[in-house]
Amino acid sequence: MNNTTLILGNGSCAGIVAENLLTAGAKIIIATKDDICNFGGSTDTVALQILTQARFILCKGSVGNFRIHGTQKNKPIAIDAGRIIIAEEDQRTPNFSLYGLNGSSNVITLSQMKHLLKDSSSEKTILSEIKKVVFLSGLVKESTPIIAKDVMLSSLSLQKDFNIKTYILTKNLKVAGDGLESLYRDTKNAGTIYIKFTDAAPDIHQNEEDPVRIEFFDEITSKNFRLTPDMTVVDESIVPSEYASDLAKIFDIEIDVSGFVQADNVHRYPVLTNRKGIMVAGPSRSIQDVDDQRIDAENAALAVTGFSGEEIKAKAEKAQVHDGQCIRCLTCYRLCPYHAITLNSRVAVMPEACERCGICAAHCPRHAVCIADLKPEVISALVGTGSNIKTQTTFVPFIVAFCCRRSAAQARDLAICMGHNLPLGLRVVEVPCSGALSYDHIFGALGNNADGVMVLTCHKGNCHSGQGNIYADQTVAQIREMFSRIGFEKERLLIQTLASNMGAEFARIAGRFEETITKLGPSRLKKNK
Amino acid sequence: MADKNVLIIGGGVAGLSAAVELADLDIRVELVEKSNFPGGHAIGYACKAIHNTCVRCGACMVEEKLQRAVSHPNINIMTGTQVQDIFKNNRFSVSIRQEPLYIDPQKCTDCGLCSNRCPVDGAILQSFSKNNHPFYAVNKEKCRYFKNRSCTICFDDCPEAAIDLDKTASEHVIEADAVLIAAGFQPFNPKSKPYGYGRFKNVVTALELENILKRSGGVKKPSDNKLAQKMAFIQCVGSRDTKLNHLWCSKVCCGSALRMARLIRERQPETEVTFFYIDVQTFGKDFEQVYREVREDIRMIRAIPADIYETEDQRLKVNFVNHPLHETREDIFDLVVLSVGITPGEDIGTLSRIFEVDPDEFGFLKGGGTGMPVSKNGVFTAGTVQGPMSIPDAIAAAGSAVWGIIQYLKR
Numbered sequence: 001m002n003n004t005t006l007i008l009g010n011g012s013c014a015g016i017v018a019e020n021l022l023t024a025g026a027k028i029i030i031a032t033k034d035d036i037c038n039f040g041g042s043t044d045t046v047a048l049q050i051l052t053q054a055r056f057i058l059c060k061g062s063v064g065n066f067r068i069h070g071t072q073k074n075k076p077i078a079i080d081a082g083r084i085i086i087a088e089e090d091q092r093t094p095n096f097s098l099y100g101l102n103g104s105s106n107v108i109t110l111s112q113m114k115h116l117l118k119d120s121s122s123e124k125t126i127l128s129e130i131k132k133v134v135f136l137s138g139l140v141k142e143s144t145p146i147i148a149k150d151v152m153l154s155s156l157s158l159q160k161d162f163n164i165k166t167y168i169l170t171k172n173l174k175v176a177g178d179g180l181e182s183l184y185r186d187t188k189n190a191g192t193i194y195i196k197f198t199d200a201a202p203d204i205h206q207n208e209e210d211p212v213r214i215e216f217f218d219e220i221t222s223k224n225f226r227l228t229p230d231m232t233v234v235d236e237s238i239v240p241s242e243y244a245s246d247l248a249k250i251f252d253i254e255i256d257v258s259g260f261v262q263a264d265n266v267h268r269y270p271v272l273t274n275r276k277g278i279m280v281a282g283p284s285r286s287i288q289d290v291d292d293q294r295i296d297a298e299n300a301a302l303a304v305t306g307f308s309g310e311e312i313k314a315k316a317e318k319a320q321v322h323d324g325q326c327i328r329c330l331t332c333y334r335l336c337p338y339h340a341i342t343l344n345s346r347v348a349v350m351p352e353a354c355e356r357c358g359i360c361a362a363h364c365p366r367h368a369v370c371i372a373d374l375k376p377e378v379i380s381a382l383v384g385t386g387s388n389i390k391t392q393t394t395f396v397p398f399i400v401a402f403c404c405r406r407s408a409a410q411a412r413d414l415a416i417c418m419g420h421n422l423p424l425g426l427r428v429v430e431v432p433c434s435g436a437l438s439y440d441h442i443f444g445a446l447g448n449n450a451d452g453v454m455v456l457t458c459h460k461g462n463c464h465s466g467q468g469n470i471y472a473d474q475t476v477a478q479i480r481e482m483f484s485r486i487g488f489e490k491e492r493l494l495i496q497t498l499a500s501n502m503g504a505e506f507a508r509i510a511g512r513f514e515e516t517i518t519k520l521g522p523s524r525l526k527k528n529k
Numbered sequence: 530m531a532d533k534n535v536l537i538i539g540g541g542v543a544g545l546s547a548a549v550e551l552a553d554l555d556i557r558v559e560l561v562e563k564s565n566f567p568g569g570h571a572i573g574y575a576c577k578a579i580h581n582t583c584v585r586c587g588a589c590m591v592e593e594k595l596q597r598a599v600s601h602p603n604i605n606i607m608t609g610t611q612v613q614d615i616f617k618n619n620r621f622s623v624s625i626r627q628e629p630l631y632i633d634p635q636k637c638t639d640c641g642l643c644s645n646r647c648p649v650d651g652a653i654l655q656s657f658s659k660n661n662h663p664f665y666a667v668n669k670e671k672c673r674y675f676k677n678r679s680c681t682i683c684f685d686d687c688p689e690a691a692i693d694l695d696k697t698a699s700e701h702v703i704e705a706d707a708v709l710i711a712a713g714f715q716p717f718n719p720k721s722k723p724y725g726y727g728r729f730k731n732v733v734t735a736l737e738l739e740n741i742l743k744r745s746g747g748v749k750k751p752s753d754n755k756l757a758q759k760m761a762f763i764q765c766v767g768s769r770d771t772k773l774n775h776l777w778c779s780k781v782c783c784g785s786a787l788r789m790a791r792l793i794r795e796r797q798p799e800t801e802v803t804f805f806y807i808d809v810q811t812f813g814k815d816f817e818q819v820y821r822e823v824r825e826d827i828r829m830i831r832a833i834p835a836d837i838y839e840t841e842d843q844r845l846k847v848n849f850v851n852h853p854l855h856e857t858r859e860d861i862f863d864l865v866v867l868s869v870g871i872t873p874g875e876d877i878g879t880l881s882r883i884f885e886v887d888p889d890e891f892g893f894l895k896g897g898g899t900g901m902p903v904s905k906n907g908v909f910t911a912g913t914v915q916g917p918m919s920i921p922d923a924i925a926a927a928g929s930a931v932w933g934i935i936q937y938l939k940r
Contacts, residue, residue: 020932023936024935024936024939141817142811142816142817142820143811144811145810145811172808172809172810172811173808174808174810174811175769175778175808175810176778176780176783176810176811176812177778177780178916179777180778181768181769181776181777181778182776182777185771185776196808196831198831198852198853199853200853219852219853220852222855256814257814257815258814260814264585264813264814264815265583265585266583266585266587266589266590266921267590269587269590269921269924269925270921270924270925270928271928286814292925294929295925295926295928295929296925298928298929298932298933299925299928299929299932301932302550302928302929302931302932302935303928305554305935306550306553306554406593407589410592410596410659413659414658414659416659417639417656417659417664418655418744419641458583459576459578459581459582459583460581460582460583461582461583461585462578462583462589496581497578497581499576499578499583499588499589500589500592500593501574501575501576501588501589501591501592501657501658501743502576502746503659504743504744504745504746505576505746508746
C-alpha cells in the first residue's frame with residue numbers, strides 16, 4: 001500500500017492540511033496548477049514533494065493505490081498516492097447583473113472594496129474623496145454569512161478609518177457566523193445605516209459614470225428615499241472553481257446542486273466523498289470561512305490517518321465478477337457509486353473500494369456479479385415461508401419488509417422499543433442498501449407465500465450509496481407496472497422512505513400496509529392458501 | 530496508541546463522534562454523561578425529511594454515532610455522572626460522581642412494564658433512541674420511593690427483577706491522558722419573556738416540538754390533544770438580544786423551525802403556519818429553492834411579537850407590528866413555538882474552573898483562539914460548548930478536536 005497523500009490546491013486550506021500531515025510525520029505531495037506553490041517555498045524534502053503547473057486528467061486504481069495521470073509544465077506525469085485530498089479554492093463572481101449594474105469607477109465589487117481598504121496609502125486617496133458608500137447585498141439572491149461579514153467589516157472600516165457614511169441595503173442579514181451579531185452592532189454604533197427589504201426591492205438606476213441613483217420605500221418609516229452614493233459596492237456569489245469541477249469529473253466524485261465537489265449527503269460530511277481514500281476539504285466542498293477551513297483541514301488529516309492498512313484489506317464477502325458470465329456490458333461499472341469496478345483486461349471488482357452495497361449484483365443482466373450473502377437463495381432463506389405465523393381465526397397476512405440496514409431496520413428496532421405494535425405476520429429482512437434488491441428478491445418473497453412486500457429505503461439524498469434508494473424505487477415501479485398489466489394487485493408491493501430515527505412512522509407504515517393487505521386477502525401466488 | 534486513554538465530558542453528538550473517532554484509532558475512551566441517556570439534546574430531534582427527501586438536518590447522524598459508540602469495545606459510557614475535580618501531574622486524575630443505574634442493564638429487557646405501571650407522570654423516563662439501553666430510567670426527582678418510600682410498584686412488578694431503588698451513588702477516579710470537554714449547551718429558558726411559557730399549555734419551545742415530532746410524527750395542542758389549526762413560530766427567543774447581552778445568532782433555529790414547519794405542513798395540511806422572524810438565516814445548500822417554497826406555503830412576518838395572552842378558550846392572542854404594512858395586529862393562534870436560543874451550559878463555570886479553560890465574552894468555551902479546540906495542556910473542547918453550531922458542524926468540530934488530541938498524545 002502506498003502511504004503518500006496527494007494534496008490538490010494552493011490556498012489556505014491545502015496549506016493547513018499539508019502542515020498538519022507533515023507535523024504528524026506523513027509523506028505528502030502538493031500539486032497546484034499555479035506557477036508558484038504558496039506552501040513551504042519550493043524545496044522538496046523526503047516527506048514533501050511540490051508540483052507546480054500540474055494538471056490532472058485521469059485517475060486509476062483505488063484507495064491505497066491510486067495512479068493519477070496528468071501534465072506538469074506541459075510534460076506528462078504519473079503520480080502514485082495512497083490517498084488524495086482535494087482542497088482547491090473557490091471563486092467569487094460579482095452580482096452586477098442581478099442589480100442591473102455595470103462595473104465602473106464608482107460601481108465596484110466587494111472584493112475590490114476589500115482591496116482598496118487593504119492596499120497602499122496611495123490608492124486610499126480614492127477613498128479620501130468619498131463621502132457616501134452604499135453596499136448592495138443579498139437583495140436578489142440570498143447571501144451567506146461569509147459575504148455579510150465582508151460587507152460589515154468593510155463598512156466598519158469606511159466609517160471608522162475614513163469617516164465615510166455607509167448604507168447597507170439587504171433583505172435577510174446573514175448573521176449566522178461567529179461574532180457576526182456583535183459585528184452588526186458595532187457597525188450600527190459606528191454609524192452604518194441598515195435598510196432592510198422584506199418583499200420589495202430598491203429601484204437602481206445607472207447612467208454611465210454618473211453616481212448610481214437608488215430609490216426605495218422604507219418599511220420602517222413608510223417614506224420614499226433616494227440615495228446617490230459616491231460609490232456603490234456590489235456583493236458577490238461564491239461558486240466552485242472551474243478546476244475543482246474538472247477534478248470532480250476526473251475523480252468521479254458526486255457534486256452538489258451548485259457544483260461543489262461533494263454530494264449534499266449527511267453521511268459524507270465533513271470531508272468524505274463517494275470514493276474511499278479521496279477526501280475533499282474547505283472551499284472545494286462548500287462555502288466556508290477561515291475557521292471552517294481549518295476544521296476541514298484537520299478532519300481531512302484525521303481521515304487520512306484513519307485509513308489503516310488493516311481496514312482496507314480485502315474481505316471475502318465483497319462483490320465478485322464471474323468471467324464466464326460477464327459480457328462486458330459495463331452496467332456494474334456505470335452504477336457502482338464507489339468506483340470499485342475496474343476495466344482492465346476484464347471487468348473486476350477492487351475489493352478495497354467495494355462497500356458491499358449490492359447495486360452491481362442486483363442490476364447485472366447476466367447475474368455475473370454476485371455478493372455471497374445477497375444471493376436470491378440466501379435472501380429467500382431469510383424471508384422464510386411464513387410458516388411460523390401463528391394461525392388465528394382471522395387472516396393474518398405474511399408481510400415481508402426489505403429494510404435498508406442503516407435506516408428502516410433501525411427504525412423497526414426503535415418502534416419495538418417505543419412499544420408500538422407491529423403486524424403479527426411481519427418479517428423484516430435487512431439488506432445493506434435497498435439498491436441491492438432485484439426482481440429475484442421481490443418475486444422470491446412473493447413465491448415464498450408473502451401476501452405483501454414492503455421495500456423500506458433511506459430518504460432521497462440520504463443514501464450511503466448515493467442512488468441506491470432511487471434504483472430500488474425504479475425496480476419497484478417497474479414491477480408494480482407489470483402487476484397492473486397482468487391483473488395482479490400492485491398494492492401488494494409498496495416502497496416508502498424512512499430514517500433510522502423514525503420509530504413512530506415505521507409502525508404507522510407497517511400498520512397501514514397490514515390493513516391494505518388484510519382487505520386484499522391472501523395472495524393468489526400463495527402455495528398453501 | 531492502545532496504552533492511551535481520553536476522558537470525554539458530555540455524550541451529545543460532539544462527544545459521541547469524538548469517542549468513535551478516538552476508539553477507531555485504538556485509544557480508550559471514558560465518556561461521562563450527566564443525564565440518564567447519552568445522545569444529548571439532538572437525540573430527541575425528529576427526522577424532518579419531506580417529499581421523501583432528506584433535508585440534511587443531521588438528526589439521523591446522532592443516532593448513527595450513538596449506535597457506534599454504545600457498541601464500541603474501546604468506549605466506556607458512564608451515565609448520571611459528573612466531574613468533581615482533577616489533579617494533574619503528567620496525566621489527569623479526574624474524580625467523578627456517578628448516580629446509580631436503578632435499572633440494571635444486564636437484566637432489563639426494555640419491556641416497558643415499569644413505565645406502564647408507574648403511577649407518577651415522569652417518574653420513569655423514556656429515552657428517544659433504541660441505542661439507549663436500558664430504554665427507561667428512574668427519575669429520582671419525581672419517584673415516590675425517593676420521597677417517602679411509599680411506592681415500589683416498578684420494583685415489585687419488574688419481571689426480570691432488574692430494578693433496585695436502594696442503590697447509592699459512587700465516586701471514582703479516572704486516569705486520562707487528555708480531556709475533551711463536549712458538555713453542550715443549555716436552551717434559553719423563555720420564562721422571563723412575556724410569552725407565557727410555563728403558564729400557557731399551548732406555548733412550547735422548538736426543542737419540545739422536536740421531541741413531540743420524534744415521538745409521535747405529528748403535533749397536537751397540548752391543552753386538549755386536538756389538531757392545531759393555526760400555529761406560529763417565534764424566532765430569536767433568547768438570541769440576538771441586546772437586553773440579555775446575548776449578542777449572537779444561534780445559527781440553527783431558522784433551519785430547525787422552518788424544516789419542522791414544512792414537515793407539519795406536509796403531514797397535517799390543515800395546520801396553517803406563521804413564522805415571526807428578524808432575518809431568515811441561510812441553511813442547507815439548496816436554501817434558495819427551499820426559501821422560495823417556504824414563502825409560498827408559510828406566512829412570513831418580519832416582526833418579533835411583543836407579548837402573548839391566553840384567551841378564555843385557551844387560544845393565544847399574539848401582538849405584533851407588521852412593519853411593511855404598517856399596522857399593529859392581534860392574531861389568534863392555537864399553538865405557539867418559541868425558537869429558544871443556544872446559551873452556555875449551566876455547568877460551564879464549574880468546568881472552566883476545574884479545567885482552567887477561560888470562557889469567551891458570552892460564556893462559551895472556545896478552548897483558546899477563535900474556535901481553536903487545540904490546547905497546550907491537554908484539555909480540548911468541541912461542539913456547542915464552543916458556541917452555537919449545527920449537528921454536522923458539531924461532528925466536524927469533534928473531528929478537529931480528535932486530530933488535536935492525537936497530536937498531543939504523540940508529543
